[in-house]
Amino acid sequence: MPSLAYVLRRLAQAVPTVLAIVVLNFLLLQLAPGDAADVLAGEAGSATPEYMAQLRKSFGLDQPMWLQLLLYLKQVVTFDLGFSFRHGMPVSELILSRLGPTLLLMGTVLTLAVFVGVLLGSLAARHLNRWQDNLISTLTVLAYATPVFWAGLMLIVLFSVKLGWFPTSGMQKVAAFHEGFAKVKDIAHHLVLPAVTLTLFYLALYARLMRASVLEQASMDYVVTARAKGLTERQVIRRHVLRNAMLPVVTMAGVQVGAIFGGAVVVETVFAWPGLGLLAYESLFARDLNLLLGIFFVSTCLVVMVNLAVDLCYSMLDPRIELR
């Protein structure tokens, strides 16, 4: 188990990051045309003059800059991210209601990409320079160069429009009102195409990384030892090489949570998957900058938390990390 001191230290390290994001958000607000109240009320002009006056006062727009920043900080820390007039509800509530689908999508993608990537990468390494290796390498080069949104559109053309196997958009059948297991099945059916689309890109990355990692481990002394003491090739690979070779892949997957979130924005837009990414796209269209800033803040906090969790898992696997 990670020691309490380590957990506290890592938590303390996350605080400045979150504060820095708040400051960054504040700076972006300053950069936007109009004053902060204009931005916060949404550029649609649907806010009442009374609300605008109240906003200006609560932000202290007549106060010096540093005081404005402190006031903004205070609001964000209390999770008051403002109000979205487009959606007629507080930004924080809106974001929470869209968090679930995004987490489902990202979790599926991360699991699939790591699992299949590790499988393909080690397969390629074991059949080095044979047709399996060449096939997998070619596919990963292609997948790594494909824009995610385009892959999604082409999968829709093939599997939804031509073959009719999967739905084109959404997370559930609108009029079906499924319950229990039928609902789970329906969501899974809708999840297939978005998940596959986003997985392809990261799968390629992990497969390449795993291939290089397996080849590197295979030349280590401990592998020679394992062979010398008479283990079969299968035992050497499974119990020695693969376990060590997986570490860089897991590290990479942890680092890339933020990047996968960016991919989710595009994929959710293509498939109308009702998560944070689609919300970001909608707020972009509605010029609801405050909502966009709120999504940015929450998603960055999410990444910080996931990184924290990955680090704690790591310290369980390898206690030496705590010393660093």
Place this chain on the structure above:
Amino acid sequence: MRDAFLRFVRHKPALVGLVLLVMVVIAAAVASLLYPGDPFRIVGKPFQPPLTDFPLGTDMLGRDLAAAVFYGARTTLLIGFAATLIATVVGVTIGGLAGYFGGRADALLMRLTELFQTIPFFLFAILLVAVLGSSIGKIIFAIAVVSWPPMARLVRGEFMAMRNREFVQACVSMGMGHARIIVVHILPNTLSAIVVTGSLMIATAILIESGLSFLGLSDPNVMSWGYIIGSGRSVLRTAWWICAVPGVAILLTVMAINLVGDGLNDALNPRLRQL
């Protein structure tokens, strides 16, 4: 250098990538010769499939898709190279200073780099363009802002490794200034790593640009591949080729750059080849 060239030429995928890349560059260069006039111009009936009157067909407004693809190559290459250049300068500066001076400066600069790596970078790019506006210069700026961290980390590592080598210590004992040691002695030794990482960064920059313009965040006066796909999306069921054609262009360009980057890696860093 000659060895490096030979190693590159012997690397078949890299050659394929180079040929593809040269073709994209030529396409960008001859766009205004082949298709004089505005690529946004309407030239014929809408929704014509490829290989009819127009080699790649027309889009839902009757604009020539082939012209759009040629002009899009310009935009893509311009944004990819410019953004990478800026990101490389920023990344090399930050990483170099952190790696060379170490200590407090290193801790501070690396915290900054980690911060930028934690942020979901695509979302940050969207925010920047949404706030600043979507002219081509601002898009380049936004992409550069989100792309420099990997370069900074790489250069920091290289500089840290060089910092204690004998030739650097010799420079220090000769009384040479920091600036001269960094620019004249350490930087040239890290150049091959910078070139390889930079070339791969171009591919990422192009993917970010196409994603942004797909979401509608492109310069309205400039034709771009992502924009065509984004606007063709609504007619995907009936006219799928409008989305398919520019996508293939992006795929081939990004793949070409990745292959050339890998080839450069093998050619310039032969010690890494044993993997």
